[in-house]
Amino acid sequence: MKKTYLLTSLSILIFCAGASAQMKSYLGFYGGMSVPRGDFANSTYENSKSGFANRGMTFSVDGGIYVYKNLAIGINMSFQDQGELTASDTYTLAQGYTNSFKADQATVTAVGRYHTFDILVGPQYSFSYHKFILDLRANAGFIKILSTPSLTTKMTGVPQQTGEIVQKGGGGILLGYGGNAALRYKFADNWAVVLRGNYIIDKGPTVTTTGRTENVGRFVTRVPMNVFQTTIGLTIDL
Amino acid sequence: MNKLRLLILLLSAIFLIQSCKKDTVSSTAYTTAAFQANINGSSWAPDTITTRILFNPDNQDKTFFCSGMKDQKEVIFSIILKNSINTPGFTTGTYAIDSLNGVWAQYRTLQQDDQGNFVYLKHGQVEKGSGSVIITEIDSVKKQITGTFAFYSRATTYDNDGNVISISVDNITGGAFTNLPYSFSSSAQ
Numbered sequence: 009m010k011k012t013y014l015l016t017s018l019s020i021l022i023f024c025a026g027a028s029a030q031m032k033s034y035l036g037f038y039g040g041m042s043v044p045r046g047d048f049a050n051s052t053y054e055n056s057k058s059g060f061a062n063r064g065m066t067f068s069v070d071g072g073i074y075v076y077k078n079l080a081i082g083i084n085m086s087f088q089d090q091g092e093l094t095a096s097d098t099y100t101l102a103q104g105y106t107n108s109f110k111a112d113q114a115t116v117t118a119v120g121r122y123h124t125f126d127i128l129v130g131p132q133y134s135f136s137y138h139k140f141i142l143d144l145r146a147n148a149g150f151i152k153i154l155s156t157p158s159l160t161t162k163m164t165g166v167p168q169q170t171g172e173i174v175q176k177g178g179g180g181i182l183l184g185y186g187g188n189a190a191l192r193y194k195f196a197d198n199w200a201v202v203l204r205g206n207y208i209i210d211k212g213p214t215v216t217t218t219g220r221t222e223n224v225g226r227f228v229t230r231v232p233m234n235v236f237q238t239t240i241g242l243t244i245d246l
Numbered sequence: 247m248n249k250l251r252l253l254i255l256l257l258s259a260i261f262l263i264q265s266c267k268k269d270t271v272s273s274t275a276y277t278t279a280a281f282q283a284n285i286n287g288s289s290w291a292p293d294t295i296t297t298r299i300l301f302n303p304d305n306q307d308k309t310f311f312c313s314g315m316k317d318q319k320e321v322i323f324s325i326i327l328k329n330s331i332n333t334p335g336f337t338t339g340t341y342a343i344d345s346l347n348g349v350w351a352q353y354r355t356l357q358q359d360d361q362g363n364f365v366y367l368k369h370g371q372v373e374k375g376s377g378s379v380i381i382t383e384i385d386s387v388k389k390q391i392t393g394t395f396a397f398y399s400r401a402t403t404y405d406n407d408g409n410v411i412s413i414s415v416d417n418i419t420g421g422a423f424t425n426l427p428y429s430f431s432s433s434a435q
Contacts, residue, residue: 092271093271095272095273098271098272098273099273099275102273102274102275106275106276106277106278110279110293111277112276112282112289113274113277113288113289114274115273115274116272116274116275117271117272118271119270119271164288164289165277165289165290165317
């Protein structure tokens, strides 16, 4: 443990050693993978918060405006696609509905994808060492739900549930928060390549269900969203 | 700045491609109930099931009887095994529906009888050669029976002159009973 502390302290000292000058504000463009986590990634019928989200692409425009030496205000605007339900997911749900409603058969149809757009702002501190810059940021802001999958379930053999059950996620704007760490490498005077890890969490869209006349089985009211993104990008100093 | 423009253009193109892709995914799951069948193309799993084996000491025969009822539909089949002994077991094998010699099946639906009461009545005739019951496994200690069945029931409507007006066929396919508990009794009929 002592070795770990020593190495960590040494690293911070090395970075801080070159951190005295006012750093240049920058603008960057990022692309990469957005991976759902927790309930958002869960794909079980029994968990009423499971989102059945999948890995998808994310694109973002990100900038840091340095207000005092290494301290900046970071702004991130990003789009995330967390995919759509797969055939395996809809089968899992259909199986669950069949069992819990004691139905003869159930058909689940999913349409649509998880799309969100975020605007997150927060304080950022940058450590520089030669051509490398490590940015650490905590941020919070707004998350616009652009679309969520809607599910239609149709069952036979359940006299109390003859109609379709339609489950739809709401849109709207939510509060979200998270943090990220980015490592920039300056390969030219004003340009740098970046590798970034970004974590975003929000309480997720409310889900409305219509047509459910038999009060058994899965009932979803909200799907919390929780993603970790790994992106690469290019930044240009302003 | 040209590089920057190119980058923005590329990101926008990917964004648009991602936004436009919207598929419909659909899956159907069927019941895993111990007793189930497919009636006229729809999966059906009865919620009221009766399964028993009855030994008749007078005739020295054994009758396997099974019925399932749900949604105003009832499926019944029965097998009489001659020259049997008084044990809870039953001979496995394929039993073709012959109606006359002790292997019969019926498809019934809830109908109004002459007195105005709603009762389960035969919906057509299950004739000889119209199907079979296969008993694949029986555990006479646990009293559980496993097998499959399939048959069709044909209803023919005639006019006053005896001419056929219509024929309707109900197909009971993919029937299965898996480890279905049964009762055993021995009594003269």
